[in-house]
Amino acid sequence: MKRAEDDPWILMPLLERYPAEACRGFFDAEGSVNVDCYQIVADNTNPGIIYLFRRLLKELGTDSKIYLCRQGETFISSRTGKAYRYNSEHVVYLTITKEENILRFAEKVSFTIARKQLKLMNLVRKYRKI
Template sequence: MRSLKDLSPQEIGKVREEVRRLRKEGLSYSKITEIIKEEYGVGISKATVMRWCKGESDPLRKVRRINFESPSLAYVVGVHLGDGSVSLDDRYRYRIRLKVVDREFAEAFAEALKDIGLRPSLYWENDSSRVGRWVVEAVSKELYMFLSGPREKLFEVAGRWPVEFLRGFFDSEGSVYVDKRNPRIGRIAIGNSDLEVLELCKELLEKLGISSSIYLVKKAGDISYIRGKRYRYTRNFYILVIGRIESRKKFAKLISSTIPRKQKKLFKFLEL
């Protein structure tokens, strides 16, 4: 049995509307609480039902709502499935965060959060253990619960706005290689250990007329050295590769990147 604090603002809104509808049909407050418990699995007090019906309280009055009809939500989802993170801190704040080296990437993510209704903060964080990074942070229970919720909902958003989703995921996990002597030799790659997400990307790319292939490059247990440090892969690691010239050109035109160093390499494909 869930309580109201366990619900997202979207769910609370549905329960509230159902409560009001049932009251208009003449049902008693006690009967309404029983129906909500049975149909929604939510425990709600008779006093709360009474206040909602009389308009004496609004559970969403101070809640900053998310615009689920904005293409920027797809960019946020793409970043979340890459470099982004969500957490519940010790002050019970529902945080959405991104830490990256490229300021332009951080600014693009902050702008996307603004577009869907949040008020993100952007700041520089020095870290003695690694290179300093730009940090974007916003607080939203509704977005936290959405990003932490059923994956099919995230994939549904990606399918509605594939370009924005792919741009967000590429900004997070993508790389571009162009041979300096022969720009015809190159590739666009997206690496991740989540095969399901890469398969989604491949499917969305195909719908945009961009061909790609997925390869297993590291198996769980393999050892790799990054910046002199030894790492052991705990999961299989895959890359999605766009190698054909026409597909690379189309990717550069349709999707591109918010990060200048990646944009510069992508634009080389357009010069062929």
């Protein structure tokens, strides 16, 4: 596993066989849905992982953007209220926006975590009402 952490691209041959399932697992672990901002976001401190999953999303026909942001030393989880310390100076965001990309993500990838599924369905409904 250490080799994959250092170079996530060594996993690509396996992940390419099951891109939707790989993306689903990644977004279950690292992703969130922001209904108010019409976006799906995953973040990680390893840019290699973010670029790998961007490529897998592209194979599924879903466009995304990558943003690098400086982060503070600590953050408080909105879910648990606990304070956490970052191990990295930067965090890399993989962001999915635009109706066609969000709808494609919902159709091909989605989430297995119920609270994330619910938020995604709320976002999809917002597009259906427009």
